[in-house]
Amino acid sequence: MAVFRTEYRLDVFMKRIVLLVGGVETLAYFSIQMGNEWKRMGYKVFYFDLEDEMNSAKKLRRFIKPGETVLVTFNFEGLEKEAGVYREGIGYVWDEYAVPCYNIAVDHPYYYHERLADLPKKYYHISIDRLHEAYFKHFYPEFTHRGFLPLAGSKLELTGDAGRKDGNTEDVMNIWYNPLPDQA
Numbered sequence: 001m002a003v004f005r006t007e008y009r010l011d012v013f014m015k016r017i018v019l020l021v022g023g024v025e026t027l028a029y030f031s032i033q034m035g036n037e038w039k040r041m042g043y044k045v046f047y048f049d050l051e052d053e054m055n056s057a058k059k060l061r062r063f064i065k066p067g068e069t070v071l072v073t074f075n076f077e078g079l080e081k082e083a084g085v086y087r088e089g090i091g092y093v094w095d096e097y098a099v100p101c102y103n104i105a106v107d108h109p110y111y112y113h114e115r116l117a118d119l120p121k122k123y124y125h126i127s128i129d130r131l132h133e134a135y136f137k138h139f140y141p142e143f144t145h146r147g148f149l150p151l152a153g154s155k156l157e158l159t160g161d162a163g164r165k166d167g168n169t170e171d172v173m174n175i176w177y178n179p180l181p182d183q184a
Contacts, residue, residue, distance in 0.1 A: 016044045016069040018060065018099070020077040022051035027074040027106070034072065050077065053084030057093070060084070064097045071101040076115045079103060079123070094120040102126060104149060109136045116140060 017038050019031035035045040046063040049056045063069070071078060071094055078085055078094075079101060085093045094101050100122040105112065109132055124146045127133035133148050 014068060014070040014100070016046065016063065016065055018046050018048055018063070018069060018071045018078075020050055020073050021047045022049040023077045024075070027077060030074055030104075031072075048078060048084065050082065050084075053082055057084030060093065064093070064099060066097045066099075069097065069099050071099050072104070073101065074104050075106050076103055076112060079119055080115060081118070092120045094122070098122065100124060102146065104128065105132065105136070108132055109140065116143070119143075 017035070019035050021028040021031055031047070035047065039045050044063075046060060048060055073079065079092075081092075090096070093099070099120070101120050102124045104126045106128055108129075109116075109127075124144050125136060125140075126146045126149050127136055128149055128151055130148060133145070136143070137145055
């Protein structure tokens with residue numbers, strides 16, 4: 001049975017999760033993979049499309065239920081004053097509906113100094129590197145830090161004989177080692 005530290009759990013009342021796609025391809029991949037798992041667990045998931053912000057914004061407002069919705073994003077996507085989630089003079093839709101915003105910072109925090117200047121009230125920072133975490137805590141103590149989230153991967157899906165001559169279907173992956181020229 002998995003044991004989760006409280007700081008990593010989504011609030012028990014949060015039943016709806018907003019994720020972003022259409023921006024950086026790898027971040028969209030992360031979002032889709034997490035979204036698929038959360039759907040499997042019974043959460044409702046909405047994908048805000050950064051390539052179709054205004055149409056997504058209309059759907060987002062219908063999806064959000066105050067007190068039940070959370071934003072989970074990577075590298076500040078959805079927190080950069082994008083047209084569909086931010087209006088000058090009004091602010092973020094996340095503040096309007098009191099949506100907690102969990103940002104998983106994949107890159108080092110010093111890349112985001114300007115973005116940290118104007119964030120939603122319920123902004124929570126998650127680091128994927130222990131040194132990033134220490135840097136963030138030291139230089140940005142005013143933000144709520146939600147700790148360290150170790151990197152993970154996707155399960156390798158093998159089908160058929162997976163390249164084996166003996167017909168065995170065990171999860172096997174061949175790895176070859178080629179020494180560098182100066183080590184040969």
